[in-house]
Amino acid sequence: MKKLNTYLLVLMGVFALTWSACTDSYDYDPAEEIAGAQVYFSTAMPSQVNLAKNATSFDVTVSRINTTEALTVNLTTTDKSGLFTIPTTANFATGAETIKLSIGYDPDKLEYDDFKAITIAIADANLTTPYGTSTYSFKAGIPAPWTSLGNAIFSDAFLFEKTYQVELQQNDLDPTMYRLVDPYSQGLEAEGLSTHGDQSPYLTFQILKAGDMINKVKITTDGLVHFDAYCTGFYNTSNDYNKNVDAHHPSDFTNFQAESFWMYSTVKAYTKEGKPAIVQLAPYYYMDGLGGWDYSQKDGVVRIAFPGIVLTDYTAEVAYIGRYTDVSNKNYAIAKVTLGEDVESAKIALVSGEDIEAAAKGIIDGSIKSEELTENGTITFPCDEGGVYSFVVVTYGSGEAQENASVTFNFSTGGSPFDDLLQGTSIDDYVGNWLIPAATSSASGNLAASVKKVDNQTLVVKGLLGEDGYDDTFYLDYDKETGWIILAPQDVEPYDGYDAVLALINSSAGKLTTKEYFVGGLTKDGKLTFLNAESNTVEWDSFGYCAITDKGASLYSPYCKLIWSSVKKQSAEMNTKLLKGFSMQPLQMNKKTFSTAKNIKVAQTIDGVMVK
Template sequence: MKKLNTYLLALMSVFVLTWGACTDSYEYDPASAVVGEGVYFPSSIQTSITLEGTEGSFKLKVQRTKSENAGESGLVAEFDEGGENIFSIPDKVKFDAGDAETEVTIGYKNLVRGTTYNVKISFTENTSYGNSSLTFKVLYPAEVLEEWEVVSQDAVLIDQMFSPYGAKDIAISGITVEKEKNTAQYRFRSPYDADYFMSLFGETLIFSEELPYIILDGETYKNNAPGQYYIPATALGFKMVDGQGPVVDADWNTFGSVAGNLKTGDGPIEVGNPQYPAVSFDAATQMFDFGSCYHNLDGYGFFVINGGFKLYLDPALMAPDFDRDYTWATVEDGDGYFTSEIEGKSWMQVVQQAEEDPTFFRFTSLYAEGVHIYFNYDPEAKTLTMPKMQPTGLSTFGNAIYVDAVAGKCTVDAEDKFTFTLSFYLADEEGNKTAELLQSTETFLWGRTPIDLLQHGKKIDDYVGTWVVPVENGEQSGKIPVTITKADGTTLLVSGLSLMDNYDDTMALMYDEETGLLVFGYQPVASIQGFDAFVAPFNSVTGQLTRTSSECLVGGFNKAGVLTFVNNPDNQGVYDSMVYAVTGGGQLMLMSGFWNYLEWEPYAPAASFGTLDKVDFSMGTKSVEEGIVSKRTYKTELNLQAFPVQPSKLSLKVQRTAVQGFSLVR
């Protein structure tokens, strides 16, 4: 029984594939002498013709070097195998005025099956710009009865038919595949049935006839592209009407290989074209890779699907794909604080669990968006392991970086702190490790936020005193003394944080009696030189600050006794510092050009402070932007130095850009 394993994604936009034209063109010198009309056969003409049926006709293209006036040229024919009684060939070819090209129609009757006929036709005139005679073979093949035998009853198709709309990597199992006993052809019934459309679109398409076969044809082009297969243009019984959905259509050319079926303005795309690969077969994995296929979308044209379509004859030989093979659900209250040594930063990280295996988890989009990192965790045994050779989505100098766990160095403590010691490395196409980049310690606090790391239950008086605060402006850095005093039972006042002389920069921290933590958010402060001023959370990477009261930093003591402010996980943005800013004349600028970081150490008499330039306020200080910044930004190119594991030459893969403008080969 065929089974679908799928999940729906948001619709994606597609690009338009337009129709192209195909013409032959030749360069020649019109001043050169030709005989008569200068009639010739194009060099691209086929010299081997296979016919079906005992009688009918076919056409051959002919061209001439002159085209101003109407003209004609004599034509003579030579045969073998009694061809003169079978083929009817006109004794002349005619051109209308202005035409440089026409066709010769050759009729035939009483063909004998299994016979090859040799025919030579020649023009009585000639030109040096083309062949004035043509010898070609005509074959009426012997009738061969196809004999199909089952090679798999449990094949798996990795389906990409509706990938233009976001439905990717759909695994369809239980497919029966047959092979023609005497030729290199495989076939399987279309899996696009009523259940398929109900699963994807929530509606049933009713097909009036048995579902058609999809053919993997390794015979037609075996001389030009040995070992390659192509999928002929196939009417699957439906068409996708862009913007409306699928409808039943028995005659619509739905699907096939790009090579052998489509053409561009440069001509037909031949099977064997490396830019549009045909179907290939991997004997080791018993897998057909469909290469470059098209889905003919009504309203758009031919959408090219470059890769991803695969047919596995033996599911046991399929390469693991955790995204595809498991059903993932976010762990309730599992989000936790992830600190990365290789990234040099921390963030709140989502963790998901596989429904099929409760000990199998993944960090979603850990180092790169859309690239997940997987691990096995047994909460009873407290064991933590990872699958090997996982892609990270990171790269160094254009080379993909993979990750493995260092054996014996991944642990979970009693407070559910996960410690991963990871090896980041490069690998060749065979999966062999070629160079280690570094080892990094990554930690994850299951179900805990950065606020959970702060000491709860502190009294408001514990925060009163003098603190040493790091400051920076992008060029200079140093430390300044800052004083905290108590205003009342829930309010602390901070002064000295702005670096401005002769300015009352007092701002407030709110004390939460229930948790013993502090809250800092946007607040107006004393004006300066007639300009409105405020202090607010700031992102030093993007240069953005917020004037939204709901965005805040939470403060408290860490285990070392340092007064630490952390980004509130409920914020829409991410903030790592505090700034004083002014508004005036439509401008938004930092008051002193410096910003203040979030780890404040207790003041000691012997504390040393960096030398900072004297700060005088002017509207020439650094401008900033207002708004909510994204929660997470990804930097995937690391440019790390590699340390070779063994001599190996790295290969860089260049992804080709698909050429637009396709039409059917006719």
């Protein structure tokens, strides 16, 4: 599906330039003829010259326009390294347009990837030309040799929905060093992300062993991965930030100078021969001078499956969606779990505090009580006291534990909007016709839709848009433990040739999300009321249908509100009246603009001092 991105509409004026004259003849002075040899350096010559380890010289071309006579041209040179032998004259034969300067070097004295600055200039200004450059400045050095291993499968879950085939190279001199060639350009273009083309040409990483050093810290764990800071190329225009988003290893920041902060950048799987098969990186995404997003303690952010390796998805997502109190006045915390495609089973536990690693180990060795899951859904845990808690999930596949996911939250046993939702409501009580308050930019009213039961865990909503020939179906998930339902973003039928989604919306800000959701239930007065899940980062006030156009996300429905009323009969005429004349409206995608207050950390609230 095409990615949702910020949609900017720019109105540009069109101006006509006119010119007129009242005479047909003009006087002019011819350009003065340029004398001399007119010696120059071609502007097409490279700014970096890659030298060979098995050579001792390279050539620089000097050109001239006037070739009638033999000519010796004096040169001035600058080479602070003192490692190059550079001629001080260029000697042209009669009729010769170019001469090659042979610059000598000793390859044994040059370090790999250490490029030295050199400048060559024509000493006599009378021999130059205004139509060419009289100075050539460049860098010369021997690049470290790399061997292509083929195409790896690359993904960055922070930016991209899809995976991409990207060339992976291994350093011939240090086989622990690898690099991806231009890993971000494909995704930026394919998924419609804003960019100024500043993405780094390489993503370079090194697989470490116990005893290696990072910032003078000796690590104790085999298989950790360090990577050089790089620019993703994503240019964040939200909130007028107008900054590139870079990716850093957490060791680049002064607050993360311990091995415990580096454990999520690691080799996730090895081949039978002991070679790396899957590597994951856990970057701190950062906008210079502003702040960023700390993904350094998360699994599955950047994943690299080496050539020939099938990338498996053993990830999980877990969210705290709220609390409910049963008729016996017992409190429960509710988790929503989404399992990766290759997860065979998972275990989840509710633990006090936020020591995720200890909890995951306890789940695996059985010292912490957990519940087993084999499919996506919600699960509740008794929780009688307020405080800081974490849901921790461990996924399993191929007979062993694979990855873990967690969410930490503040649990309160006091009053909550969820207290107004009736508990234990049967799925059948949601079946019927409902009036849904809705609004456009110029009108408001009610839409009618029918809710029917699909199975014991699913409800289907139809008829909300009432448009002939368009299937506006979307689904609600039912949780039998609480009796509540979940309205989550989802794919819907394409609209006008574009992919489309049902999304949560903040109508006042004109933003949407496809990552958060509503929790709904019946109230005492029979209303079907939807609330923001406890883990939502924005107060979403409505939902709607959005098309993913070439210019971004556009709403093609009214803003549908969150308190529904039961009605005996659905009225298609009512829907038609409100929808008449409605036109698509651009929205901002919250995942792409990253403008959520809880997600963005400004420079004053993080210690963003670089230590490299």
